[in-house]
Amino acid sequence: xxxxxxxxxxxxxxxxATVAFNCTYSNSASQSFFxxxxxxxKEPKLLMSVYSSGNEDGRFTAQLNRASQYISLLIRDSKLxxxxxxxxxxxxxxxxxxxxxxxxxxVIP
Amino acid sequence: NAGxxxxxxxxxxxxxxxxxxxxxQDMNHEYMYWYRQDPGMxxxxxxxxxxxGTTAKGEVPDGYNVSRLKKQNFLLGLESAAPxxxxxxxxxxxxxxxxxxxxxxxTRLTVL
Numbered sequence: 232x233x234x235x236x237x238x239x240x241x242x243x244x245x246x247x248a249t250v251a252f253n254c255t256y257s258n259s260a261s262q263s264f265f266x267x268x269x270x271x272x273k274e275p276k277l278l279m280s281v282y283s284s285g286n287e288d289g290r291f292t293a294q295l296n297r298a299s300q301y302i303s304l305l306i307r308d309s310k311l312x313x314x315x316x317x318x319x320x321x322x323x324x325x326x327x328x329x330x331x332x333x334x335x336x337x338v339i340p
Numbered sequence: 341n342a343g344x345x346x347x348x349x350x351x352x353x354x355x356x357x358x359x360x361x362x363x364x365q366d367m368n369h370e371y372m373y374w375y376r377q378d379p380g381m382x383x384x385x386x387x388x389x390x391x392x393g394t395t396a397k398g399e400v401p402d403g404y405n406v407s408r409l410k411k412q413n414f415l416l417g418l419e420s421a422a423p424x425x426x427x428x429x430x431x432x433x434x435x436x437x438x439x440x441x442x443x444x445x446x447t448r449l450t451v452l
Contacts, residue, residue, distance in 0.1 A: 235382065239380075263439055265439065265440075272446075273445070273446075274430055274443035274444060274445050274446055275383070275430070275443050276443070277440050277441075280439075318382070318383070322439065327385060327388070327398070328385075328439075328441065329382075330375075330382035330383040330384075331382050332380065332381060332382045333382070
């Protein structure tokens with residue numbers, strides 16, 4: 232089983248709608264989780280950390296489900312500028328970051 | 341601050357040629373990393389460094405060498421390029437004890 236798994240999509244979402252997607256991780260001992268955003272042909276940038284209690288940053292909400300070993304990201308009121316690939320990142324073995332393949336989001340006007 | 345910069349942005353090599361990719365950061369970060377990103381794959385760690393003069397292997401180190409002679413620079417070398425090394429290479433840096441990594445803009449390498 233891969234360390235971090237994501238459904239690559241694409242997730243096509245009408246502008247103004249809500250989109251949500253998950254990422255599963257294999258290491259039950261993982262303690263730290265993040266979402267990075269990567270625009271087409273650009274570098275990844277940290278979007279938000281994922282805390283045990285969940286966290287919200289504007290239109291973005293991240294949740295952690297330790298029992299089922301997945302994290303989720305929800306985007307409300309989608310904007311055209313939200314079109315990007317969202318990378319799930321987990322602290323894996325040897326304390327290094329393990330990246331998922333990403334969930335591609337396409338916001339349609 | 342320029343953040344993390346990478347040189348060159350694009351390069352085409354023939355099989356067997358060698359080259360060095362340069363990463364520079366002006367944020368005084370202790371940790372630096374080299375990743376490769378291929379279609380359908382997540383970012384994979386090639387080598388990393390936790391300080392000047394130290395390097396360590398990541399997930400996919402074969403065919404690459406690195407050096408960290410100065411804190412601000414991290415070099416990635418390909419001694420004999422192969423088509424399987426066609427990829428986008430990202431350098432990243434971060435503070436010791438901090439999780440967030442700051443990425444450079446990437447180098448697109450094609451090996452023919």
